[in-house]
Amino acid sequence: MKRFDEFMDEALYGASGFYVRGGRPAVRGGDFATSPELGTLFAQCIAGYLDRVWDELGRPDPFVVVEGGAGRGTLCRDVVAHVVACRDAVRYVMVERVDSQRGDARAAIGKSGISGESRVPDDSLARIGDADVPERVVAVADLPVGPLVGVVLANELLDNLPFRLLERSASGWQEVHVERAEPAMAMPQVEEGHDTSEQEIVQPTAGRAAEVLRDAPADAAAMAEVMAPDAAPGARVPLQLKAAVWVRRALRSLERGRLLTFDYGVRRTAELAQRPQSEWLRTYRSQRPGHDPLDSPGTADITCDVAFDQLPPGATLSTQAEWLAAAGIDSMTADARALWQRKRSKPTAAALAARTLLDEAAALTDPDGMGAFWAAEWHVG
Numbered sequence: 550m551k552r553f554d555e556f557m558d559e560a561l562y563g564a565s566g567f568y569v570r571g572g573r574p575a576v577r578g579g580d581f582a583t584s585p586e587l588g589t590l591f592a593q594c595i596a597g598y599l600d601r602v603w604d605e606l607g608r609p610d611p612f613v614v615v616e617g618g619a620g621r622g623t624l625c626r627d628v629v630a631h632v633v634a635c636r637d638a639v640r641y642v643m644v645e646r647v648d649s650q651r652g653d654a655r656a657a658i659g660k661s662g663i664s665g666e667s668r669v670p671d672d673s674l675a676r677i678g679d680a681d682v683p684e685r686v687v688a689v690a691d692l693p694v695g696p697l698v699g700v701v702l703a704n705e706l707l708d709n710l711p712f713r714l715l716e717r718s719a720s721g722w723q724e725v726h727v728e729r730a731e732p733a734m735a736m737p738q739v740e741e742g743h744d745t746s747e748q749e750i751v752q753p754t755a756g757r758a759a760e761v762l763r764d765a766p767a768d769a770a771a772m773a774e775v776m777a778p779d780a781a782p783g784a785r786v787p788l789q790l791k792a793a794v795w796v797r798r799a800l801r802s803l804e805r806g807r808l809l810t811f812d813y814g815v816r817r818t819a820e821l822a823q824r825p826q827s828e829w830l831r832t833y834r835s836q837r838p839g840h841d842p843l844d845s846p847g848t849a850d851i852t853c854d855v856a857f858d859q860l861p862p863g864a865t866l867s868t869q870a871e872w873l874a875a876a877g878i879d880s881m882t883a884d885a886r887a888l889w890q891r892k893r894s895k896p897t898a899a900a901l902a903a904r905t906l907l908d909e910a911a912a913l914t915d916p917d918g919m920g921a922f923w924a925a926e927w928h929v930g
């Protein structure tokens with residue numbers, strides 16, 4: 550029997566976890582698409598932001614950019630290619646928990662040539678601090694300790710950090726646990742007259758998981774009560790302690806700088822308590838909402854709307870659409886818009902490329918999609 554967060558940790562990052570066994574996260578045609586994977590516009594907006602922050606911080610050198618949950622390195626590759634003012638000072642640290650993805654990220658960056666070296670160092674220990682960042686791009690398994698001067702970024706990381714799940718009962722709060730039945734032993738069907746010598750090996754089939762509710766420990770129940778005091782019996786809330794700890798560690802790693810995260814979520818946990826769990830605890834497979842998270846663990850991503858009131862205070866929240874507008878996405882696409890207007894009746898190849906860029910901008914700012922994600926920014930020092 551495991552607590553839900555332990556079950557989720559194993560389902561995503563365990564030996565047979567979704568990310569570990571090659572679920573295809575964050576890739577076009579993969580299980581879901583993220584902003585950096587749509588094209589380079591999102592990265593260009595981040596690059597412009599880094600140039601501005603570098604200036605605001607007094608043009609530090611090195612200027613350390615740490616990206617949590619860097620996945621396959623796409624954002625890193627495109628940001629490093631587009632920074633201008635801080636170009637020579639940037640030291641980019643990709644932080645990715647899954648070894649195989651870190652390997653893919655290092656290979657992608659090495660191949661792109663942006664790091665100036667064909668080999669991107671992999672240091673599973675995060676010993677980076679102060680001026681001790683010799684390489685232009687490195688990949689590590691955990692957040693650096695710091696102290697750093699720069700920016701910590703994360704796109705769609707917080708929703709992926711395992712969370713606890715509590716349910717309001719008539720008398721208090723209960724916590725969701727998951728019981729995974731022992732793998733059932735199944736005998737393969739044997740056709741008559743067929744040589745069975747190899748087929749008769751008994752093979753395990755995937756075990757089925759089931760929910761078990763137990764009285765929540767006092768501290769977890771107290772937290773749920775504070776976050777959602779008006780929850781009705783049967784209502785559920787996530788407790789996103791790992792996300793809160795990650796944000797706190799990121800803030801502590803900075804001597805001066807910014808933490809900027811993008812994710813779907815809500816301002817207040819209480820909003821989640823009023824909605825069915827299926828609306829905010831989702832699975833993704835092949836870019837579509839998947840099945841119940843307890844079915845076939847390891848075959849789909851499991852994510853949760855981020856409850857921003859559970860994270861350390863001090864963040865400025867804006868929607869992704871607002872943030873990208875402030876970062877200048879309209880002026881970046883102005884030429885493409887003009888070209889498409891002129892040539893839309895008889896589009897040239899250039900006009901079609903302009904159309905693709907406009908589609909990308911529309912997807913990034915879609916008020917019913919990514920545009921409604923939250924950009925959360927903390928200032929340090």
Ligand SMILES: C[S@@+](CC[C@H](N)C(=O)[O-])C[C@H]1O[C@@H](n2cnc3c(N)ncnc32)[C@H](O)[C@@H]1O
Pocket residue numbers: 568574575583584585586617618619620621644645646647650690691692703704705706709710
């Ligand atoms: C939803 S994917 C987003 C990938 C990428 N940021 C993007 O936007 O395309 C989340 C990534 O975070 C990684 N991850 C999860 N927990 C992590 C942690 N504690 N530290 C670093 N990476 C983590 C996962 O392995 C996965 O690659």
